[in-house]
Amino acid sequence: MNKVEELPSEAIVTATQSPSIGNSFLAYVQRVRGGDMGALPAVLGLVVLCGVFAAARPSFVTAINFANLFTQGAAITLIAMGLVFVLLLGEIDLSAGFASGVCAAVLAVTLTSAGLPWYVSVVAAILTGVLIGMMLGALVAKVGIPSFVVTLAGFLAFQGLVLVLVDEGTNISIRNSVIVAIANRNLPPWLGWVLYAVCVAIFAGVQLRRARSRAKRGLVADPMSLIAFRVGLLVVFAGLAVFALNLERSRNPELVSLTGVPIVVPVILVLLVVWTLVLRRTAFGRHLYAVGGNAEAARRAGIPVDRIKIYAFVICSSMAAVGGIVAASRASSVDPNTGGSSVLLYAVGAAVIGGTSLFGGKGRVLDAVMGGAVVAVIENGMGLMGYGASVKYLVTGSVLLLAAGVDALARKRAAAAGLR
Amino acid sequence: MNKVEELPSEAIVTATQSPSIGNSFLAYVQRVRGGDMGALPAVLGLVVLCGVFAAARPSFVTAINFANLFTQGAAITLIAMGLVFVLLLGEIDLSAGFASGVCAAVLAVTLTSAGLPWYVSVVAAILTGVLIGMMLGALVAKVGIPSFVVTLAGFLAFQGLVLVLVDEGTNISIRNSVIVAIANRNLPPWLGWVLYAVCVAIFAGVQLRRARSRAKRGLVADPMSLIAFRVGLLVVFAGLAVFALNLERSRNPELVSLTGVPIVVPVILVLLVVWTLVLRRTAFGRHLYAVGGNAEAARRAGIPVDRIKIYAFVICSSMAAVGGIVAASRASSVDPNTGGSSVLLYAVGAAVIGGTSLFGGKGRVLDAVMGGAVVAVIENGMGLMGYGASVKYLVTGSVLLLAAGVDALARKRAAAAGLR
Amino acid sequence: MTPLLEVRGIDKSFGPVKVLHRVELSAYAGEVTALVGDNGAGKSTLVKCVGGIYPIDDGEILFDGRPVQVHSPRDAGELGIEIVYQDLALCDNLDIVQNMFLGRERRRGPMLDEDSMEELAERTLSSLSVRTVKSIRQQVSSLSGGQRQTVAIAKAVLWNSKVVILDEPTAALGVAQTAQVLELVRRLADTGLAVVLISHNLNDVFAVSDRIAALYLGRMAAQVKTADVTHAQVVELITSGRSGDLGLKNGVTP
Amino acid sequence: MTPLLEVRGIDKSFGPVKVLHRVELSAYAGEVTALVGDNGAGKSTLVKCVGGIYPIDDGEILFDGRPVQVHSPRDAGELGIEIVYQDLALCDNLDIVQNMFLGRERRRGPMLDEDSMEELAERTLSSLSVRTVKSIRQQVSSLSGGQRQTVAIAKAVLWNSKVVILDEPTAALGVAQTAQVLELVRRLADTGLAVVLISHNLNDVFAVSDRIAALYLGRMAAQVKTADVTHAQVVELITSGRSGDLGLKNGVTP
Amino acid sequence: GGESGQTTSSTASATASQAAAGKIGVILPDSKSSARWETADRKYLEEAFKAAGVQYDIQNAQNDKTAFQTIADQMITNGATVLMIVNLDSGTGKTVIDKAKSQGVPTIDYDRLTLGGGAAYYVSFDNTKVGQLQGEGLAKCLTDKEADKPIVAYLNGSPTDNNATLFKAGYDGVLKPKFDAGEYVKGPEQSVPDWDNTQAATLFEQMLTQEPKIAGVLAANDGLGNAAITVLKKNNLNGKVPVTGQDATVQGLQNILAGDQCMTVYKAVKKEADAAAKLAVALAKGEKPTASSSVKDPESGQDVPAELMEPQAIHFENIKDVVADGFVTKEELCTGDFAEKCTEAGIE
Numbered sequence A, B: 001m002n003k004v005e006e007l008p009s010e011a012i013v014t015a016t017q018s019p020s021i022g023n024s025f026l027a028y029v030q031r032v033r034g035g036d037m038g039a040l041p042a043v044l045g046l047v048v049l050c051g052v053f054a055a056a057r058p059s060f061v062t063a064i065n066f067a068n069l070f071t072q073g074a075a076i077t078l079i080a081m082g083l084v085f086v087l088l089l090g091e092i093d094l095s096a097g098f099a100s101g102v103c104a105a106v107l108a109v110t111l112t113s114a115g116l117p118w119y120v121s122v123v124a125a126i127l128t129g130v131l132i133g134m135m136l137g138a139l140v141a142k143v144g145i146p147s148f149v150v151t152l153a154g155f156l157a158f159q160g161l162v163l164v165l166v167d168e169g170t171n172i173s174i175r176n177s178v179i180v181a182i183a184n185r186n187l188p189p190w191l192g193w194v195l196y197a198v199c200v201a202i203f204a205g206v207q208l209r210r211a212r213s214r215a216k217r218g219l220v221a222d223p224m225s226l227i228a229f230r231v232g233l234l235v236v237f238a239g240l241a242v243f244a245l246n247l248e249r250s251r252n253p254e255l256v257s258l259t260g261v262p263i264v265v266p267v268i269l270v271l272l273v274v275w276t277l278v279l280r281r282t283a284f285g286r287h288l289y290a291v292g293g294n295a296e297a298a299r300r301a302g303i304p305v306d307r308i309k310i311y312a313f314v315i316c317s318s319m320a321a322v323g324g325i326v327a328a329s330r331a332s333s334v335d336p337n338t339g340g341s342s343v344l345l346y347a348v349g350a351a352v353i354g355g356t357s358l359f360g361g362k363g364r365v366l367d368a369v370m371g372g373a374v375v376a377v378i379e380n381g382m383g384l385m386g387y388g389a390s391v392k393y394l395v396t397g398s399v400l401l402l403a404a405g406v407d408a409l410a411r412k413r414a415a416a417a418g419l420r
Numbered sequence C, D: 001m002t003p004l005l006e007v008r009g010i011d012k013s014f015g016p017v018k019v020l021h022r023v024e025l026s027a028y029a030g031e032v033t034a035l036v037g038d039n040g041a042g043k044s045t046l047v048k049c050v051g052g053i054y055p056i057d058d059g060e061i062l063f064d065g066r067p068v069q070v071h072s073p074r075d076a077g078e079l080g081i082e083i084v085y086q087d088l089a090l091c092d093n094l095d096i097v098q099n100m101f102l103g104r105e106r107r108r109g110p111m112l113d114e115d116s117m118e119e120l121a122e123r124t125l126s127s128l129s130v131r132t133v134k135s136i137r138q139q140v141s142s143l144s145g146g147q148r149q150t151v152a153i154a155k156a157v158l159w160n161s162k163v164v165i166l167d168e169p170t171a172a173l174g175v176a177q178t179a180q181v182l183e184l185v186r187r188l189a190d191t192g193l194a195v196v197l198i199s200h201n202l203n204d205v206f207a208v209s210d211r212i213a214a215l216y217l218g219r220m221a222a223q224v225k226t227a228d229v230t231h232a233q234v235v236e237l238i239t240s241g242r243s244g245d246l247g248l249k250n251g252v253t254p
Numbered sequence E: 001g002g003e004s005g006q007t008t009s010s011t012a013s014a015t016a017s018q019a020a021a022g023k024i025g026v027i028l029p030d031s032k033s034s035a036r037w038e039t040a041d042r043k044y045l046e047e048a049f050k051a052a053g054v055q056y057d058i059q060n061a062q063n064d065k066t067a068f069q070t071i072a073d074q075m076i077t078n079g080a081t082v083l084m085i086v087n088l089d090s091g092t093g094k095t096v097i098d099k100a101k102s103q104g105v106p107t108i109d110y111d112r113l114t115l116g117g118g119a120a121y122y123v124s125f126d127n128t129k130v131g132q133l134q135g136e137g138l139a140k141c142l143t144d145k146e147a148d149k150p151i152v153a154y155l156n157g158s159p160t161d162n163n164a165t166l167f168k169a170g171y172d173g174v175l176k177p178k179f180d181a182g183e184y185v186k187g188p189e190q191s192v193p194d195w196d197n198t199q200a201a202t203l204f205e206q207m208l209t210q211e212p213k214i215a216g217v218l219a220a221n222d223g224l225g226n227a228a229i230t231v232l233k234k235n236n237l238n239g240k241v242p243v244t245g246q247d248a249t250v251q252g253l254q255n256i257l258a259g260d261q262c263m264t265v266y267k268a269v270k271k272e273a274d275a276a277a278k279l280a281v282a283l284a285k286g287e288k289p290t291a292s293s294s295v296k297d298p299e300s301g302q303d304v305p306a307e308l309m310e311p312q313a314i315h316f317e318n319i320k321d322v323v324a325d326g327f328v329t330k331e332e333l334c335t336g337d338f339a340e341k342c343t344e345a346g347i348e
């Protein structure tokens, strides 16, 4: 490395103006107009959907429905978050749905039949996920079978495994209060506010430290005003959300009080932050993108492509396990359908709607959360509309198309501007 | 073009020896050892599977089971054949299963409620497929929504559409004898032999004509001996198959006679030949490969990429319609599950096992047929084994993995030899 | 004399980054126009604008004096503009013959006429001194860098086009092959085509071109007759945008 | 003097096609060895064999006199062999800094040290005369041909390697950039590295190399000191495999 | 699951003994709409066949019509002489029956009648009756709770499952008159795809959001019931809003014990299985058994000889009947907190 340090150091990055909040905003508008719109289309889709449902069904904008949204979308969102890792490689995991079912079944069996304490069961379920991921990953990376086929085989085999675990179709009830609480109980309101304060503080701290460290090195750093703006946004929106969730939403407030942030919300938040850090700030994350972008280039750079693939599958299946646990908690039971029917397609759909590419190299964990929100809103809104099965399928399909269409047209406009 | 014709014409292809049957075979062995194995892995997988099932269940190698294989695998194979076109572009069609359901429902409704003659119904069903394909294709190519999302929306919407068509869950019986015959009746034995003769004659004729035309132009042509060898192979294997299918396979021959080539066999054969010709011998097919291999290069070469995409979806959905008709014929009924459950995954799996790439640019219609055969043999064999539900899922998954594993390892060996 | 191909005042930005500033360029029938410029000057972008790969933000393209709209590579092809791009854009999953005739396959009835295409491809390629290609039925993914480049060139000259634009065609070529391509370029111009040649090799530029256009940081510094300038002057135009009277004054086109 | 890198009797076939025939090559520390040969001669294939991209069919690779096994690019990297491939192999979805440090990211604890990487990348790139890169946080997919090549070169020289192999590094570069890269090549050799340079430009070859190895149709025609041969002799070696006493006799290595 | 004992023995002996006793093929429909098929029916049928000493082969079509037909093909290929099917729909069922007939193989419709199929026998519970019991059960619980004009929500079974249609016909028969009379108010109604419990939870949650005053839930089986109960619990409404079920699963019975569920429907599968097995064994031995009653096939208008079982409504008071029958064991049911309730319900 010393070699390089001797070379004359003449800055090449001259075109970048020192940014202020004003021209940062201008640059953002220009970026969006130029086509680099990040999460904007998904957000737009969400806003449109919410508007339509709110207009059609006033109960859509009640505190209780807002809280329901989180618990209803949690399992799919968690599975989608894991899928992002596999999709980033340009691979697919069709078995994630039933893998979550297997893990949920392991949870249920160890909890009820074996009578283990809840934390042991949770660990067992997640370990099952890790094991499944290792198996799938090894078959894809080491043996070289296309992931579609491997996970299609997994789709079948895990379906069988769930059946074996739940005794050929019985329905195992989960009565452990801790597990049931995950998807069905809420934080006490004060804890919600504490959590909110901690989040805001950490976010502001990280942003400030980063800017300061870059400025010290003479690199282009975000100006104070921009940071303040971002923190301000967080303060307002997160504050509103916590406030809404802390409203009384019980039907019989005198009988029982129902308030607070659902427990799944901090669960999703923590996982979102952790996986985002892994993807954006660790070498592993960098290598994941590299393999997805150009596997051959990654190999030539000495990246252990096989190992990266295996890890990605492990993460995917472990997140499926987490999703399975939440699903089991929500239904307070596990049956052979857990993780079945449309769970997988919805999860992949969530990731893709959020902006993750099926061809690898492009996507963020946040995408999965945004896409999961779109899917949850559709399901929630459709539930309120009370259509029959056939109309519901038709409308859900159309709404999905619409949400994705907003996104596609925005990107198309951008492509026409020359950016692809 | 005249410009070029003036250039000095000095042959560059000097390394190619004039081939004879001997060194053609040697070259083939060398090609296979070097990794270019074409359909060999799929064939190998089939042989292994058949061997195992035959050893485990002698009834596997009976005439009746051989005939069953064709009718059992027909619908999935037909859908897979259509999917190849979409997969060649690097797109996917998740809705193909339910699209086949919609078309089958249209068939059933026009046949029974509307009481139209069978050929009108068939045309209506296929037109429905064309329409669906046009819609999907336009959304993918013109609006620019990822095909995964479009067809996921289709998956949902078509499910709803089937429900609407069959009146929210009833099931419509098909009693038209022509339609029922497609998947349930056989050709008279003599017609089987006539068909066989025609096939052999056409194949030999095409091969001869091609060699002669190339020789006349001074291009490298296949030698007579090689052509004779190929025709010989066809004569023997197709002959054996027709012979086996013409054996008496009724369990009570005195009660009813059951012989002949199932009607679906010529249906599949004709479609296989037609689509293979389209892919390999027309400009459209060439462009399909080009778009799948490098869409940007295709665009720069002036290929109308959008139009090609739409056509591919139309073909896919029309083939799904044909598959739906066969499925309806086989079940003699249509209900909301037609085309549902695992139909789609099996069809994509068939194409992929046969060697079609999910990333586009690589694949043949024959692949789908080979892969369809693998899937059909697994299902058929597993049926004979008589396992319970869970074991069957587990074993089917493992067998699928095994079949794909043979393929993968063979290709892996080839890659190690430096060819990828 | 009206130029066969002319671009006037072309602007092109990628998002916030402006890459071309009111660029002018003329290419005349029967002449080789060399387009030179530093790395990242915008040569390839200009070519892609002409070829319909990128839409232009402003300015116009004239063909034979008439303003034309080029919205897609198809439009360019129909006008008779044939381009070899720097990022070659061959379909790796197709073989040499298939790539060469891509989008303009010869047919006999509804079917492809493979044999005649194979014959013609073989003749064209051999005229470009490719001796090491084992078979023209080889997939282009297995070709060496130079072989790929040759295929791309052969593809472009196979047609009866009126304008041929070559973006660094000889970059990956060996000594003999380079000579062949330069000779071909000259021959094409002599048969009355307008040829635009992009190259970093000034010896080659001086050897075959009639005019030289120098692009500097997205601006057209100068377009001059090759006979009127020296090697050193062109280097100066490329690296600093001006040379004596020639070139940009204070960063704007004179 | 033992060569730092030596390959002996390397054979390599792709399926039925034999591309390298018992090829020998030596690269010495402190010297620039030029590898020349016609298009399709097998230069890139040879480099890929050394880099662990392709497995070799026969022959051996010696590093500092010891026979070594190179089964993957990782092995090559660990030996200290750094290669710029002709087909550049950058990750289009990553930016310049990310590409330059790919596989060898700097860390602070478990996290990446983005800032120090950005700083170092900027310095390395500017030393290679790239003036038109707008931002080193730009995705490489948006770079011009020459810019991409520069990034690949910068990536390879960023490390403390012992052998640097450059496969046509200047093919897409402008005049000034080419000069910079050649200077860099010379400087690397002078600091004691063994450099292998593949190029079709004989002027460049003669300007910087100490030895020339000429490959002809997959066979090593001759490996000579640059001082001992003339321009014309090398051209003859490239195009016909022999020149006077030098080169292949009847198609086999002497 | 597992293989059916005798069929794995070498075929040589299989063909030898086949002439003597014949072989019975059974196709079950799925394992997801209800646990009964794999846990109960398979077990009881196996026991009965083993006791009779006949060869058998029991398979499950997993709700896949194509698989259903394939299995039928394979069974006939394997030499089955009697076919017993639980059809997935009448169309496929009829195709299979026709095919079997053409090969001289008699069929028994087990649990579901194949309309227009013309099977030799029909053995079943009355599915409409099941729905009727659910409707009556819910009405009873609502009366117990002294509900005034209660809003009743429906969680129907899978829209693609014909049985779900029959259940609905049953409970509609009871409840619709009450709706019409203004006694009850018809609330939201949804069909649950694939009987998926997780989806059921979301669907019910949305019903409750839209119509917070729901006072009774007609859930088509215990799984759907449990999903509704989970949502009710979240809102602390469990026990206040009666919920129905079906199948007398451990889960459902425990929910009844806890007071969260109003009732379930118990179908004595063993009786049904034994009756069907008896017919099948007789057929396999070449006899021509007679059935106790017959039903009219509405499509063909023919009378099909039938054995019909009566389903039983289970409330807190008669849970003990299910245990006494051996359908669930005390050990399964009376775990943890439920032990006390079990005593209360008089379960020994």
Ligand SMILES: Nc1ncnc2c1ncn2[C@@H]1O[C@H](COP(=O)(O)OP(=O)(O)OP(=O)(O)O)[C@@H](O)[C@H]1O
Pocket: A418, A419, A420, C014, C017, C019, C037, C038, C039, C040, C041, C042, C043, C044, C045, C046, C086, D132, D133, D134, D141, D142, D143, D144, D145, D146, D147, D172, D174
């Ligand atoms: N898609 C794009 N998005 C953003 N910037 C781009 C894009 N394409 C090119 N650029 C920028 O535009 C400038 C001009 O690029 P162009 O490829 O035209 O250069 P060039 O003159 O062909 O250079 P070279 O000689 O290296 O090929 C470069 O700075 C490049 O980084």
Ligand SMILES: Nc1ncnc2c1ncn2[C@@H]1O[C@H](COP(=O)(O)OP(=O)(O)OP(=O)(O)O)[C@@H](O)[C@H]1O
Pocket: B418, B419, B420, C132, C133, C134, C141, C142, C143, C144, C145, C146, C147, C172, C174, D014, D017, D019, D037, D038, D039, D040, D041, D042, D043, D044, D045, D046, D086
């Ligand atoms: N994967 C492959 N499969 C088959 N043949 C190949 C493959 N890779 C290269 N070849 C052939 O090997 C020969 C040598 O290729 P190579 O890329 O080594 O040439 P080169 O000397 O680098 O040429 P250039 O100067 O054009 O880059 C060529 O004829 C090429 O067609």
Ligand SMILES: [Mg+2]
Pocket: C043, C044, C045, C086, C167, D144, D145, D146
């Ligand atoms: Mg360029």
Ligand SMILES: [Mg+2]
Pocket: C144, C145, C146, D043, D044, D045, D086, D167
């Ligand atoms: Mg090369």
